[in-house]
Amino acid sequence: MTVFHFFNCALLTFGPHAIYYSATPLSEYDTLGTCLKTAVVYLITALIKLVCLATFLKVTENDSFDPYQELLKALIGFIDVAGLYYAMTQLTHRNISQTHKFQAVGLGWAFADSVLHRLAPLWVGARGLEFTWEYILQGLEANANLVFTVSLASLGSLMWLRKNKPKALIPFIYACAGILATMPSITRFVSDI
Secondary structure (H helix, E strand, O other), X not given: OHHHHHHHHHHHHHHHHHHHHHHOOOOOOOOHHHHHHHHHHHHHHHHHHHHHHHXXXXXXXXXXXXXHHHHHHHHHHHHHHHHHHHXXXXXXXXXXXXXXXXXXXXXXXXXXXXXXXXXXXXHHHOOOOOOXXXXXXXXXXHHHHHHHHHHHHHHHHHHHOOOOOOHHHHHHHHHHHHHHXXXXXXXXXHHHO
16 A cells, blocks of 8 residues: 555656656657756756755754845755756757747756655655655645746746847846746745744
């Protein structure tokens, strides 16, 4: 029964990525290489973020909201935006249109995030003797993260790859990108209220 629970949680966590890849034209254009290159860029970006978080943030005794620390976390969160920029503009993409490029980059980024943050807890915890909702919620969080990452990649595509942007939409695009990049700090602030 515990293996069955593990497979259910693993399918809930990683299945939507495979469905997204096969249901969209990404599979027809053979963008798996782009997704894997983006996953490697995500791993390097995560390592840089880890070093920055460990270097510049202090560990507090209480779990209170510190605006200075959260601002620093938000600034470090922009390393993800820089990594997405690199993945969108500097990686070589074989015969991929702009619409498929941001989808492939977003999918590779979200899959690498799911593997890095959710595979080990699933492997260790979901095979336990007791049933908990925690791993099902992690799977649902991975699905929300997939939508979040593809939307951030589409905003990046609008900002960095499109030459003829409507002038009225430029502040809105940058404001949305800033909100998406600082979303962990925003959710932390809302949860502490």
